[in-house]
Amino acid sequence: MRSTSRTETFPAHTPAASQIFTTVLSHGPLTRLEAARRAGLSAAAVTKAVRPLLADGYLVEAADEGARPALGRPASLVRVDGGRALFIGVKVTGGELIGVLTDLCCRIRLARRVPLTDRATRAVLASTAELAHELLVEAEDFGAPVLGLGVAVSGEVDRAEGAVRYSPFLDWRDVPLAELAATTTGLPVTVENDVRALTVAEQWFGAGAGLSDFAVVTVGAGIGCGLVVNGRVVAGAHGVAGEIGHVTVDPAGPPCHCGNRGCVEAIAGEAAIVSRIREATGIPVADATEAVRLAHQGVAGVREVYARAGEAIGRGIATVANLLGPERVIISGEGLAAYDLFAEQIRDAFTAAAFGSAARCDVQTRPLPFEEWARGAAATAIQSFISSDHPHLSR
Amino acid sequence: MRSTSRTETFPAHTPAASQIFTTVLSHGPLTRLEAARRAGLSAAAVTKAVRPLLADGYLVEAADEGARPALGRPASLVRVDGGRALFIGVKVTGGELIGVLTDLCCRIRLARRVPLTDRATRAVLASTAELAHELLVEAEDFGAPVLGLGVAVSGEVDRAEGAVRYSPFLDWRDVPLAELAATTTGLPVTVENDVRALTVAEQWFGAGAGLSDFAVVTVGAGIGCGLVVNGRVVAGAHGVAGEIGHVTVDPAGPPCHCGNRGCVEAIAGEAAIVSRIREATGIPVADATEAVRLAHQGVAGVREVYARAGEAIGRGIATVANLLGPERVIISGEGLAAYDLFAEQIRDAFTAAAFGSAARCDVQTRPLPFEEWARGAAATAIQSFISSDHPHLSR
Known part of the structure; x- marks a missing residue:
């Protein structure tokens, strides 16, 4: 399963399709009409975008129990199948790595911590790979592929380049972390500033x-x-x-x-x-x-x-x-x-x-259990996957 | 001429067409290829969008004298015909109204000031109508229609609603200025906060x-x-x-x-x-x-x-x-x-x-002659016209 996970791409090949999927992801089950209204697109565009997402299992149909009409069939809703794909999020702190395995709806399935005794790039990379490996092994029980890794670091981060420009507390400068982590883990990697990662989680899945x-x-x-x-x-x-x-x-x-x-x-x-x-x-x-x-x-x-x-x-x-x-x-x-x-x-x-x-x-x-920082990292990986942002891939 | 000016609409009916026109407007003469690159669109989309804009005279072809190739025809550039349309911008200050007549490239053709002795809504509206009328009469010499009026006011402004929510120095609250000014001037009206209007002018036509x-x-x-x-x-x-x-x-x-x-x-x-x-x-x-x-x-x-x-x-x-x-x-x-x-x-x-x-x-x-505030107001009118923002029309 893990060998296929690296190459699976999201079947939404237009910005409109990504947008509709994101709308359903953020707002829960929606009728096609409601998804169209919220995304500001035509019903026809939604129907077209939804088809391959249903075929590949990212979206599923669900009857709208709450709004059953007096006559006729209930309105058909679409919702995201959270179990369709998994993602790993890792937050790097001064003393430890916090890792979570989430589903496609960014719900935490597992959380793990590993202590960090050395803040040098090489040591943090090795610990990240070890943590990711552990979560990948555990992910096999869930019957879904792991499609991306997000890493959150405090400091100046250039997400597009996948680089940590300056992290004062790790004492890192210009570390091409995404590329390095992609090589050691075999996953597409997104690197983001920790607070921005948390903000992505709130924007897509939170308040x-x-x-x-x-x-x-x-x-x-x-x-x-x-x-x-x-x-x-x-x-x-x-x-x-x-x-x-x-x-x-x-x-x-x-x-x-x-x-x-x-x-x-x-x-x-x-x-x-x-x-x-x-x-x-x-x-x-x-x-x-x-x-x-x-x-x-x-x-x-x-x-x-x-x-x-x-x-x-x-x-x-x-x-x-x-x-x-x-x-x-x-x-x-x-x-x-x-x-x-x-x-x-x-x-x-x-x-x-x-x-x-x-x-x-x-x-x-909003209370913030420490795993939330790692969940933010996973949210950026989900975002990159859906937006086809081309996060850094292993070579 | 003025009777036609009220109903003329911009022949770019898609967001992509507005975007291409804006790109050429902000960056000066461009080849279609360069316009496509800057707007992030396909060359085919640009060619399609440019055609009605050329037909209606908003864009004109111009040979690229600077980049004449050794062999063959020079690359064909498109540029905005600034003289194709005129706009009026008015800045309301505590003591006077400053009005400018600009072309489509937001170049000031005329500037006029009228003193303001009374800050009541009715008085400001009457003076605005008078100033706009004066500029409309003078505009007839330029052989182009006046297609919009922008009004800039300090304070809280809801541009989408065309309302001044609160202007401390005019002592106005919830004044539907766009609708009122559209009625008195017969022009489509955009109302914006004065600093934001200036920012629009800088974004589209400045630093x-x-x-x-x-x-x-x-x-x-x-x-x-x-x-x-x-x-x-x-x-x-x-x-x-x-x-x-x-x-x-x-x-x-x-x-x-x-x-x-x-x-x-x-x-x-x-x-x-x-x-x-x-x-x-x-x-x-x-x-x-x-x-x-x-x-x-x-x-x-x-x-x-x-x-x-x-x-x-x-x-x-x-x-x-x-x-x-x-x-x-x-x-x-x-x-x-x-x-x-x-x-x-x-x-x-x-x-x-x-x-x-x-x-x-x-x-x-950047030095700011006082007319620049009024030019900012004109820039918002140009923006509304191009974006088909449906500014407030006279009834």
Whole structure:
């Protein structure tokens, strides 16, 4: 099975066909008419595009139980057969690789972690290949081919070139990761910035489905932001975009690793919070988990640090809203464990700094289990497969 | 002639045809092959789309003098016949209306101003109709029909609905301006926010042509920003976008009319500069022109005010670059008269606050004669005409 998986291509050979499939994928079972309306295409175009997708099993027919007419046959729906194909997503963190096997609807079937003791390219590649191999072996039980691998890395990533331009925490520069990983795994590989990958998952399978303008803000070790404008993820002309973490909220604030002072991340990133709590309390706080515990115990001075972090995040989100006017901002990330400690301040600072109608933006939170980062990577692989983006293939 | 102008429609009935025409309009004379390459379409599609445009005189053939081959006929180019159609653009300011008559290539043929003594909707409409009538009469000398009117207003504008949602300085709320102006002028009307209109002119006919991601920053009474992301002007889900003037650069800074402190506009807008110079020098400075004169005369304390304004603008531009990663930022606006006073600070603050590769963004300036705002309005009318956007028609 794995030998066929490398060469299987998606039977939608026009942008319209990809678009219809994506519409059904994001919105669930639809009648052909509804799919046409949502995709802005003619019913004839949908019928034509759907045929080979049904023939190859990517779409299946399903009766619309909910809308059974009083007379005659129920309207015929089409839906994606999630079990038709599998994808692997890998998130590279400083200390480990997180891998998931998902189906075509980006539902996680399996998750695996492997520790990473060495951040050198060669070591990370070897561990990625090992993890992918393990998931490929397990995939055999599911009776569907694995059709792509997505890898998510923090830092500047050129998805089209499949290259990591600069990843500060891995200390990588200009690594042609997609090509290298395709060679070691034998799968088509998509490489994407981790926050943008998460944004793709939200756009196709999450709280951003159907929205043309939204933002994902991730709170944790870093403060990141993925932006969708006019229905497309913003990548930036030079590989930098969504750097909400380096929006200045207080030029007299604490120094940031980027060289400036008072960036959102310098106030609200986990390292900043931990270090400020140490200063404020004299307690040698080890990490974010301990910091949250101290706050919940009511240790004097700790809540104030979270309040200030919340204010910085709220101001950063207001800046995004004032510049781009998104319909929704989804706050997520491992830092949400502390959300009760700064939710109010985020909301107050956002409301105060949002300009006019920008305040109508729907700011919501969404828990983010760590596997979600890897699921984001799988979402980019699914996207590449469907869009026939020609991700990097093994040679 | 004017009676025919109202009903003439553009002979490009598909998105592909509009796109090819736009490509030739933005990039000048092109061979069909080059137009196909730039628009990402087949040569056959271009040939088919070009035919009715040539037949109706919107495009004309022109020999490529520069690329004459050694043997055989020169390659045949197509270019837009700018004289084929005319458009009117009107910018509404607090004290006057500025109107221009442009050709199809958005070149200004005539400019006229009429004073505005009353900002009530009815009065502005009557003056707009008067100005349009004057330009329509003069247009008869040019032997081409006037095919649309664009009106640019500062504030929240819903272009699709043709409505001014909120214009603080006109004190308008929910004015269906396009419909009203179509009735009084008899022309198809497009209404757009003034900064976005200017951005359209830059995208189609200026320093943004061919770029998929750029920003226009206007410096003057207000500090505005038009954004193009993935080739499209950003409008925002709720009518607000590009509010660089309300990016906070110093939470301890001076109060802003929006209710916050230390916004870019509260430091670098003309009123802020004038008031701060008054405080610093004790001189009852009347306006921005006098402020610039004092700075050039070397009056103590004045240059520092401009330096601080430049720093605020530079930080605001860096925020745009960090979030969106544009290829280019074009600084314009009537405030450029003071550019020599803060150019260095804009550049330094931008470079310091830009994150990583975002600093590679090309920040340039472009003088902005006041007629350019009206030209921006004309550009939106041209865009509506070509895109068959169905601007608001008279009834």
